[in-house]
Amino acid sequence: MRKLLLLFALIFPLGVYSQVTVTSANGQNVEELLNEHFLGGGVVISNARFNGQAVINSNAIGTFTNADTTAPNVGSPAGIVMVTGDCMDASAGQSLGTVSTNASPASDGDGVSPALALTLRGQGNTQAMNDVAVLQFDFIPSGEYVSFKYVFASEEYPSFVCSSYNDIFGFFISGPYDENGNPVDVGHTPYQFRNIAVIPGSTDPVSINTVNGGNSYGSASPCILTNTQYFRTNTNNNCKMNGYTIELETEEVFVVPCYKYKLELAICDVFDHIYNSAVFLSANSFRVDELSLSRPEPGIEGGETDDFVKGCDHYDVTMTINRPANENETHNLEFAGDAVEGIDYRLTDLNGNPVGQTLNFVEGESSATVRIEFLSSPDDVEGERKTLLVITEYVNDCAKRDTVTLNMVAPAPFTHTLYRQMEDNTMELDGQVVYCNDVLPVNETLIMDAQGGVGDVTYEWSYGGSTTGTNTFVVDNPMEVFVEATDACGRKLYDTVEFKINTATTTASVDRAYICEGDIVTLSCPEAVEYVWTSTPEDSLLATNNNVREPQAQPKQNTTYTVEITDEFTCKATASVSVNVVPSLKAELFLTPTRTTTTNTTVRFEDRTVGSFSREWDFGDGNTSEALSGYNVYPTGDTGTYEVRLIAYNQADCPDTAYGIVQIVPEFAIWLPKAFTPGSDDVNATFGPSFSIEKEYELVIYSRNGGKIFQSTPEVKRWDGKYEGGDYVPNGVYIYDLMYRDGENRLQRKTGTITVILDKQE
Template identity: 30%
Template sequence: MKRNYYFYLIPLTCRGFSCRVLRLPVFFLFAFLLFNNSEAQILPEYTVVEGVDPVTLVQQYLIGEGVETSNITYTGNDLSRGRFFGESNIGVDAGVLLTSGRAQNSKGPNNSGSKSFDSGSPGDVALNQLSGSNTLDACVLEFDFVPQSSLVEFKYVFASEEYPEYANSSYNDVFGFFISGPGIAGPYPAPPGFPDGAKNIAILPELTSPPVYVSINNINNGTSNNGPCEYCQYYVNNGIGNNPTVDKYIQYDGFTTVLVARANVIPCQTYHIKLSVADISDRSYDSGVFLEANSFSSVGVQSSLTFTHAVVDTAVENCNTASLRFRIDNVRSEPFIIHYDLGGTALNGVDYEQIPDSVIIPTGQQEVFVDIIPIVDDLPEPTKVVEIIYNTSFCEYIPDTALIWIKDYPQFELLPSNPQSIECGQSVFIRAGANGGIEPWDYLWNSGNPADTTDIIEVFPLVSTDYIVEVTDVCGNSVEAVIPVEVRGPVAVISQGDEINICLYDDIDLSVEGGTSWLWST
């Protein structure tokens, strides 16, 4: 099993510095959402809900693990902000949407190359400075936050109707993510209490100095979507509004790939971030920033599971070992110790090989592995679970639990066909159905046909043959079966009967039925 995932409920009242987000296991969420938890998740139609309360937007739909928030404010038209969810081609299934026009205008199909909404809002000082132009229709969401680790990050997509025709022009809309706080200094204005200014972390992942800010002028494929390329590996062409049956999800003519904004911070200190987008020069052609749901996070210690056989998501006796990876946010100059509590129905040293109650990440490294190796006892037992409870925060105790399920190895056997008998020249289907073990199974027959890799094959023996099949499961365990196929020779019958009387020197025509060739003896 993978580690626990959570959705977030906001309490009705808050006390002290901030509202603590309540976390509940994600299976409660499934009772309310019509999502299909299968290999191919079925998403609802792309949907936008405008005017969602700013506190709800931040605490329920934006903030993930390891972050506490306070002083949430919004500036702009209520219709310019909202939340989104559902099927689309932007690479983000759900989250928060901030626009320079109207959030609902993001919804496809793309049947216009110039979708616009005049929000009537003023511009923003920081965006004026970033763009070097006068901004209008600003949509600004900002808040204070306390990170639980030394790194804060979130995922986003920037989209615009300005694409592609206004690429590399002075009309381009602008957006920015301005962060301020301890250890951060920048040229952009910051609220009182953050004297060193703010810096924009909406930058390309390229390691350049100075950084390249994400904008229409910096990410595009020319004014006709055919070059010249400006970091176009991060650009998605969504049409120009003349082919809505193809460009059916999102109205914006172009957008970026999913990018990550991140900043190094000091754990447990208070920071401020300002998320903003605006028009430039005029109020035409909407733009928007999609912020991925619950991706704004700052987790000090994270965990993930891998397995010896990746297709099996449990630990299995005599088959599959689970490895729990602990990872910290940054390389440390001294060893980092992770203490954890063990729980669950599986007993340490009885159901799995003994592990300690802590693990050390060496100096200069960011991760370490704890192996959960099931002990083979050949006793039929129910599925058991190992619970590893660890602290995710560098500031306080915020526990998370990794779950590893341990199963018995299912008895592996074959159910082969009974011995077969056919006439010479005929064919027959034979089968060796696998049962137990751990799927998928690989079949190897001695039929001489390399295409015979399934449980049922057709054979054409000319003589009696023992067909042997070896079936191997994903764990590498194998079983074998032998299926005899008897080939009976032909029986020839002279059609005139068994006894024919003829006179000396007379002639007679004889005919035979059965077989394919004959040798007469007179």
């Protein structure tokens, strides 16, 4: 029997310290227990046994929780606990003076844990193995390294440090094996009961003699007193064990993915059944690296269905690794499905900045997030659903790849129609409403009908205060009313209605304000919607076309015409115009002189028409004038007869015409010498008239006693001073009688005397 060292038997109150709570796992399936309370991902287990049983039939194993892991408490928060006796010995209670319980059913002997027995016997220890607790299972890793966290605790602390009576435990790995359990050569030295419960940074196994409070109570070897940083003394009855290691992590050992390995976790009392020990296996700590993705909760992001709405929703995908991240650690996402990046979705950080498919983990953190924004596209078809598969990166063929399926749907276009509520119906608006100024103020109701919105649509009006699609308010001045509609997707619609106050205006005009009797005029006004023309006094022609913009009228006397228009806003206005009927006139002109010569061609003209308002003169020589009176100069040197025309107009431009004649005659002259010298050589050798204009004439010469001496003929026109017989007449005075036509071709007669002075006689 091991000597009992009874130090004291005081019972300490539990106080208010955090306590380890243990629940027996008796009757549970071992594999389920491991999956729920020990595995952390990346491994698949099989053939799980506790003390050789697939279903637990022992009080030596249970689960635990521990709310406070700070010193001096147990450092593991939850998991599986194995005890060399009853698992409840690991729960909260008095740590000193505790009487240990035995395992039930008994589990003694080397055969319960061959690996632990091999270790104990390898140390030269031949003492009995009692209350053996061994957890065994096969596992296939998806990564290259495995480890887990644990706490070793014992009632043998501190009295048996460095003694030969220590309880023993170990975590033993063996493998690799193929799927049938046969050893395989995969390029590294296979493991055979390799103990991975070693002190960090060394190959020394964790035990009471290697991890303790630094005080020795025996002479056994090895005896290591320098690992106190890994040890805690139980000072507050957090559990019934006197001392325990901090939460340690096993050696991280290399494994080949996709091959089977065996793990044997064992602890036992040595020599006797008292001073129990325990190992706390930290929950979810047995793992290799495994990535997982967050999943959206149905109906939250996408509204009434599980679909995300394109152009509206986003989803923040969080990738989680089952350990704290290392420095500069990154992992990639892969995407599949019929959704196209850049068209149907894009990747951003949580601030909206574009990112790629690589997630950067912060050292010490276990998750990183990327935002998937679902994009709308002009090519979207309403209701069309697309699928995006988000997949963790490929590691190896047996590594689990988590996949999240995200469905997105193209929403209906978010559109609207703005209506105006009328007395008995509604009317679609085009942006403005116009009121005639004589109807204000009025109550106005606008209705914004939004279609295709996702979820509830909210409205905000700039005037009137309504928060629904219907808004009623008073219009008494020009104003603008704005409305904004927003759906649950954040899509917005905007519209504006401008209320204008209109005063209709118009003018009336006529193509001629003064007309002649019987004339037809055209009335006119600016463009409008409706026209009604009236006249004072009545105009029978107007009555046939008084509903047009430019009617014709035929006043018989001075008449006033009035138009009433209705504009595009149904506002009315009137305007008037007058037409004066002007009496006819009789054109009368005055010319002086009407007959003049080529040397004096200036003729005075005057319009003597009674009531003339304007006129047009045509003087027949190419000259014209509009003057009331004046002078016209005809061409000098030319004779002719010119017809002068006067068109006189009254105030209505009604014309009358008068005509006159102007004659321009030659300036006529005749020369007759007083004497001539027949037979001389000068120009004065014959006698006859000389005209300024060549004219026909008849010349007769008489003697003083009346005898006819010479009469001109067409062949002989001038007298040469001879008798008809051929002799010259004597010097002296003779009588001539000249018949001729003047410049106006009138027959003239001239008589006189001519003196003959002969140079010689024949």
